[in-house]
Amino acid sequence: MDARECLHKVDALSDEALTQARSRLNPAAGAMLSALWVASANRLVLMIHHLAVDGVSWRILVEDLNLGWAQHHSGQPVVLPATGTSFARWSALLVEHARRPDVVGTVEAWRQVATTPAALPALHPVVDTFAAAGHLSASLDTETTRMLLGAVPAAFHAGSTTSC
Structure with a gap:
């Protein structure tokens, strides 16, 4: 794909321009990036598919x-x-x-993990929709929050945004 096909110039950023840019994403055709150059603001807007x-x-x-x-x-x-x-x-x-x-020796254990039934039921597209979703809010005490943002990610060699 020619990279120039990914960039479109617009005079101003608008919902319509963003919708058109998003509509140009087409993973099946290899279009994983859509870019807008907003001339009036000298701004670049990038949309990249999450698969990329x-x-x-x-x-x-x-x-x-x-x-x-x-x-x-x-x-x-x-x-x-x-x-x-x-x-x-x-x-x-x-x-x-x-x-x-030592890695090949663990293959049977991983096969067993893969054949273990899921603990949660499968999603049903007819009823499991955004409109039917609920909302859960929770508050954590200071010490638990400190652990989740510090000790837990450190224990797994991860950042605080990758441990959740």
Whole structure:
């Protein structure tokens, strides 16, 4: 797909422009990104399908875009920080790890987990809708909140937004 097909210029940001941008997302056809350049505000609006970016990656992407824009805007060459492990390298390491004898030895336990019936009933599309959804609100004490935002993510080598 030609990246230029993803970008559309608009004079002003409107609900109609956003709806049209969203309608151009089409994962089946490979259209995972839709962008608007709002000329009157010198703003870029990006819509990326969730199959292409998750919340953690989105924050990294926004940080890189902000850095690149600031560098470009001040006349500097755009130089982004070095990336971590590439997807190709990560997937090769994953295959290598999966072939280790200690990992292969756990396959039966994982098969048993996969065949265990779900604890909750399956969703029924006719009745399990947004309109039928309820609302639950809860308050946590200070110590529980501190644990959920600090000790729990630390124990699992995660951020506070990834442990929930």
